[in-house]
Amino acid sequence: MKIAMTVNGKSVSREVSDNTLLVEYIRDHLRLTGTHVGCDTSQCGACVVHVDGQATKSCTMLAASAEGLAVTTVEGLAKSKDDLHPMQVAFKENHGLQCGFCTPGMIMTATDMVTRYHTQGKELTEDAIRVHLEGNICRCTGYHNIVKSIADGASKMTTV
Amino acid sequence: MSEGIGARVLRKEDKRFITGKGRYTDDIVEDNQAYAAFVRSPHAHARIVSIDTTAAMKMEGVETVLNGAQLTGDGIGNIICGWAVASKDGSPMNMGAWSALATEKVRYVGDAVAIVVADTKSLAKLAAEAVVVTYEELPVVVGSLQALAGGAPQLHENAPGNLIFDWEIGDLAPTDAALAAAAHVTEMDITNNRLAPNPMEPRSAIATFNDAEDHYTLYTTSQNPHVARLVLSAFYNVAPEHKLRVIAPDVGGGFGSKIYIYPEEIACLWAAMKSGRSVKWTSDRTEAFLTDAHGRDHVSTAKIGFDGDGMIVGLKVNTKANLGAYMSLFSSAVPTYLYGTLLSGQYNIANIYCDVQAVYTNTVPVDAYRGAGRPEACYVIERIMETAAREMGVDPAELRAKNFVTSFPHQTPVIMAYDSGDFATNQKQAQKAADVAGFRARKAEALGRGKLRGLGYSNYIEACGIAPSAAVGSLGAGVGLWESAEVRVNPVGTIEILTGSHSHGQGHETTFAQIVAERFDLPTENIKIVHGDTDKVQFGMGTYGSRSGAVGMSAIVKAMDKVEAKVKKIAAHVLEAGEDDIVIEGGAVKVAGTDKQMLWHEVGLAAYTAHNIPDGMEPGLKETAFYDPTNFTFPAGCYICEVEVDPDTGVTEVVQFVASDDFGTIINPMIVEGQVHGGIAQGIGQAMLENVVYDDAGQQLSASYMDYTMPRADDLPNYSVHHASTTCPGNPLGMKGCGEAGAIGSPPAVINAITDAIGNNNLSMPATPAAVWTALQAASIKLAAE
Secondary structure: EEEEEEEOOOOEEEOOOOOOOOHHHHHHHHOOOOOOOOOOOOOOOOEEEEEEEEEEEEOOOOOHHHHOOEOOHHOOOOOOOOOHHHHHHHHHHHOOOOOOOOOOOOOOHHHHHHHHHHHHHHOOOOOHHHHHHHOOOOOOOOOOHHHHHHHHHHHHHOOO | OOOOOOOOOOOOHHHHHOOOOOOOOHOOOOOOEEEEEEOOOOOEEEEEEEEEOHHHHHHOOEEEEHHHHHHHHHHOOOOOOEEEEOOOOOOOOOOOOOOOOOOEEEEOOOOOEEEEEEEEEEHHHHHHOOOEEEEEOOOOOOOOHHHOOOOOOOOOOHHHHEEEEEEEEHHHHHHHHHHHHHOOOEEEEEEEEEEOOOOOOEEEEEEEEEEOOOOEEEOOOOHHHHHHHHHHHHOOOOOOHHEEEEEEEEEOOOOOOOOOOOHHHHHHHHHHHHHOEEEEEEOHHHHHHHHEEEEEEEEEEEEEEEOOOOOOOOOOEEEEEEEEOOOOOOOOOOOOOOHHHHHOOOOOOOOOEEEEEEEEOOOOOOOOOOOOOOHHHHHHHHHHHHHHHHOOOOHHHHHHHHOOOOOOOOEOOOOOOOOOOOOHHHHHHHHHHHHHHHHHHHHHHHHOOEEEEEEEEEEEEEEEOOHOOOOOOOOHHHOOOEEEEEEEEOOOEEEEEEOOOOOOOOOOHHHHHHHHHHHHHHHHHHHEEEEOOOOOOOOOOOOOOOOOOHHHHHHHHHHHHHOOOHHHHHHHHHHHOOHHHEEEOOOEEEOOOOOEEHHHHHOOOHHHOOOOOOOOOOOOEEEEEEEEOOOOOOOEEEEEEEEEEEOOOOOOEEEEEEEEEOOOOOOOOOHHHHHHHHHHHHHHHHOOOOOOEEHHHHHHHHHHHOOOOOHHHHHHHOOOEEEEEOOOOOOOOOOOOOOOOOHHHHHHHHHHHHHHOOOOOOOOOOOOOHHHHHHHHHHHHHHHHH
């Protein structure tokens, strides 16, 4: 079947088999390999992208279900190629990554979390960050610096 | 120099990871690439009666299906363990044959039987399911005690009673005599639970065979690509080394599990040659649980004796180590030379004896996982010290402190010679940071809220910087454990460092650049670290055992010594000065005390133009070095954990975790702290959450993230991390290593804290709410009965 959607601001259309997962479409068809696969059970969050602005595990959605929707991957998060999103800057400045494999999913989850809290006018506390990270697993950092990164990224996103 | 040793330099490698431009093995696509899937045994122990590939071969898009008979028929060698450990009686270890694809028998669930190569990943998986293997099931044994019992099912013909070796260290008779004469003896049964390492990037491999060149290329998720090439070449007969290139690009964590050369890489290389296609395989997570080497799985009894003054007089330990169905690459070293040798802990102990029975069972092979043997040793000594203190009614910190080794070098009775340390200062610093003085008040306050608060110590020591080649050779290692480096100063003055160490999260691209920046007073921006490719870096032993700083960086220092000497010779020649008067600073090479100087890049250019260099000097500015350490290094520290237990549910929260470590010289505190955080998280995971569970039939019940409890953000606290360093005298930078400390030191601190809270020393890992609640009930019943 042929599907069409917007990915990182560009219209794309490809012929895919019906059972193609969104993550396979992103990685194998569009060759955007920043989105990762770390498990088979929708637990690890390495594959999180934004679908119409909402953090979504792309291993749990068929590519066909994203027909007509806007998908953002970590490659499309910054405003331009030469730019970094404030959350990306925060992860670097707070040493929020080591091996880097979970990082794109963490950043996509983090930006969604911050946007939701900002929209609702709620304070994103450390406890809230930890609770909202339950769908993202990191094996390197012990989360300490990821939590710090997200708190810092949240304030950077407010001031931008 | 703002970017030199000790600076919190932000990581040079981060940009590609935060923008999705990392390049991991599965991200790579080769021309004419096909996909592999493995037919795996659903039984823990069975004889293979027949393999019928007819239906699978008929499927459109299936390239080939290959089995173990074909593999061994092509001369591919068995997988070996590279460290020979002898038994007490001098007999060699009983290593059973392990073929990358099983031939006659399968010995664990997940054992590979055949490889299917097809056009797509999903087709390969479907075709693997269409391969019909007929098995004759055999009786199964999964626990080490059961496997050693009479009448247990036998895994390998050449390992009677499933015994791989019965090893010992220390002196039995004096230890028994010391314990017999002791004023107080504490005895404990101590189990170290089996863990799955779980780097977030699953293992992956892409093998390509170029028949015109008779040459193989393997992209693989490896911590040590050169060791992989060596073993694939010398032992598995895949190809001679000059016809095999191994590349480990960005690797998403390892923790030990990516040291080993697994059946899948061997089979992919061989299948690439057989099929003429590039063959790619990427593990899914359940496959990782079923095939990545597990860690720990020790069952021990320990006995420690004290004199009337609380001084330790002897320690005796027996351990049964479950090595799984086959001997993985370094499996034999983990429960022996990386374990028994660390049982002296931070203490002066005159008499130690330990014996270890290593056992085959119908489970995934067990090998090094972050800490590798040292967490098991630390857990034994730190659990029993805490318990002994409670039994004798003395303060556990004071009991430790009065037994500390205080003068160095210190020869333990179990091989290791500690070179430096200051255990008391680290303990005091941790106590201050943890406000131990205020604990009583916090405990009372918690009780007011209905919570039981406990505090536990762990004073760990480990042996890192693995290791002097001659020393490990005499202990059975099949390889030398040096490291190599090459320093290339380019004609424009920029520098490339080629290292045999491998970074898979440790930040070498930053820290290795920092030591070069420090030495030549240059910005890290001008320095590039090259690693992970056997065609670029000539050789190397890779990254594990917290060795990349103490050994890998030392090799770079040695190569820089040679570069510096040549730079000074060239500058002295050009500037018409004495070599001894030349100094390197501020991006220039100067004659001290004068205004005569060459800019750094002018020296580089002079070396390559070679128009004006000293007579007889070779052009160019590139030096290599091999560094072989003179001793292990001994990172040590004190960890203090505080927990609150809900007595109604057993739910336990780590409310404070303090670490004070002695890592020797620290290159980048930001990165070192990150290593400690991650290690502690894995240690808390082991203590409270993680456990590989098998049923009696050898089926793994914990083979997904729905079943195996990975630590998540809301399971863990923030960590309070401190340092009190002594310089390591054994290497030029004075470094000890920091990668494994957190995972080694933290489990006993957590369990000591929980047992303190609930008043029952008898608690096993993982301390799940059910386990804590049950232990608490047992303590309450005992209290009531008294």
